[in-house]
Amino acid sequence: MKKHIVIVGAGTAGITTAALLARKFSQFEITLIDPAQLHFYQPLWTLVGGGIFPKEKSQKPMKEVIPAGVHWEQEYVTKFSPEQNTVHLANKKSLEYDYLIVCPGIQIDWDKVEGLRESLGKNGVCSNYDYQYVSSTFEFISNLKKGNALFTYPNTPIKCGGAPQKIMYLAEEYFQKAKVRDSVQVEFVTAGERVFGVQKYREALEKVIKERNIRTSFKLNLVKVDGPNQLAFFKNIETNEIIEREFSLLHAVPPMSAPEFIKTSPLANSDGWVDVDKFTLQHNKFNNIFSLGDASSLPTSKTGAAIRKQVPILVHNLFEVINQREPNQHYNGYTSCPLVTGYHKAIMAEFDYDGNPDETFPFDQSKERLSMFLAKKYGIPFMYWNAMLKGYTG
Ligand SMILES: Cc1cc2nc3c(=O)[nH]c(=O)nc-3n(C[C@H](O)[C@H](O)[C@H](O)COP(=O)(O)OP(=O)(O)OC[C@H]3O[C@@H](n4cnc5c(N)ncnc54)[C@H](O)[C@@H]3O)c2cc1C
Structure with a gap:
């Protein structure tokens, strides 16, 4: 049998x-x-x-x-x-x-952040982590004229650790092109202690963040959203202090388990x-x-x-x-994250269990490149549907 x-x-x-x-x-x-x-x-x-x-x-x-x-x-x-x-x-x-x-x-634990689920798709609250609401992210980015644009990262493991900041870089470039950047404050608010775990790519991202005048706040975990009043509440993971922040756009990454x-x-x-x-x-x-x-x-x-x-x-x-x-x-723990840093560039992070780079290409992958953006936009999706899902993983 x-x-x-x-x-x-x-x-x-x-x-x-x-x-x-x-x-x-x-x-x-x-x-x-x-x-x-x-x-x-x-x-x-x-x-x-x-x-x-x-x-x-x-x-x-x-x-x-x-x-x-x-x-x-x-x-x-x-x-x-x-x-x-x-x-x-x-x-x-x-x-x-x-x-x-x-x-x-x-599992996406929307309900672990008070008010988040009911706020999605309204009052500038969005998340790329849900198929139903993912279109509202661009709707809110493209309509924003002024105020705080907050991009969060929770205190749990998540899928694609780079995704919470990729959308921030796209939004920031969009605000520049729309000529509203001077009146929009862009901020990455993370429960983590750093922007990225692996040193090589972290240093590259810190440079991008500095050059593009993006604010960063660490050890702050989103715990509550008040959509109608556009207020986000974060808990400091060390002191437990609650910090209230106004937003015009909130890209929330929910806790997961x-x-x-x-x-x-x-x-x-x-x-x-x-x-x-x-x-x-x-x-x-x-x-x-x-x-x-x-x-x-x-x-x-x-x-x-x-x-x-x-x-x-x-x-x-x-x-x-x-x-x-x-x-x-x-x-060996290999994983990869095409860190999109704009509409025409990406840093291709590839690393193993020990945080050592485990790169595919014969060039410095911590540099922002058009080729890596094109791989993310066209090459990898094509490979996904036509090779990987057919069992060709090489
Ligand atoms: C916004 C975003 C950006 C991302 N960017 C990248 C990226 O750039 N590069 C990258 O490599 N990865 C990226 N990822 C991560 C990637 O999509 C996931 O890591 C991958 O899909 C995980 O595959 P999986 O098979 O473990 O789970 P999934 O693909 O999520 O599939 C799980 C399946 O299990 C089924 N299931 C659930 N419960 C049950 C049940 N009780 N019984 C039976 N079936 C069940 C579900 O219906 C689903 O079909 C991203 C993810 C998101 C959300």
Whole structure:
């Protein structure tokens, strides 16, 4: 009988893994479980927010991206019984597996910021982190004439750590072109202590911030939004002091965490993420379970680019385990972030677990370049839809 591999989540990680498995091996039965009608290419949302793309370009019907030969179960997973090799679905059905791959992405915790959810899309409050509201980002940027434009970063792990500031650079350039920059104060308000974790790219970004007269505030976490009065409240993460700031535009990045059904499952580590070995991607307790992508405990910056490198390693190691061998390929934490710094330039950050640059091109990638912007706008999306989602990750 064919071994049954079940994959939870048909996002970037789930589709790419299923496609590579289906392409390389015909001896497995593969089931993808995901309730969503649409598959999103979320990195495009930065450019949608910047007014470059209509948001519809970032999605495709799920049925168009499910790889041939893979069965799609269109339902929510609610529970795991790893001792019984079973996943439970919202429709009360259960599915048995021989091997399980868990990749349902990250959960957006809108309600952890008082007033944020109800403010979205109104009174200058926007966020590129939601498909429904992403178009209001550009609407508010293009209508702004004066006041404070605040761009926030929360005190939790998030997907694409660079995205909160990419939209700020686009907005700042837009304000210059619209000749309103003198009356608009642009500010990055972050719960973090620095603008970026990796020194090489941080230094480059600090230069951009200085040259373009952008203000920065650190250790401030957005806790409340009063949309009608255009007031944002931040908590100082060291002193707990609450600071009130007026805004005309607030690009809010919400707190995020592992999906609830993962947090409460036997698969989770103490922080809620799927508990896997950071090199082999195999579960630390259940040998027939693997995880990758945003829901996993892999301690790297959560991006689709990281997934591109994780998929072939996971597939290789899974095959070893199926054949009763030890997983022997190691993921080095590679991740990448095209840090868009304007409408024609980007810094291409690529680095590993230790924060060492792990770059693709034979030039200094910390420099702002048109070529890297064009890669972000055209090259990488083309590669995503036409190669990566078909299991070609090289
Ligand atoms: C604004 C923005 C900008 C970004 N920019 C970049 C960038 O420039 N470069 C980059 O590489 N990455 C970027 N990213 C990050 C990238 O999109 C994510 O890291 C990537 O999509 C994560 O893939 P995933 O498969 O783990 O999760 P997702 O792609 O989010 O997919 C998760 C899937 O799981 C499904 N699911 C959820 N719950 C259940 C359940 N209970 N049962 C079954 N299925 C479930 C969902 O329906 C979804 O289809 C950006 C993200 C955003 C929001």
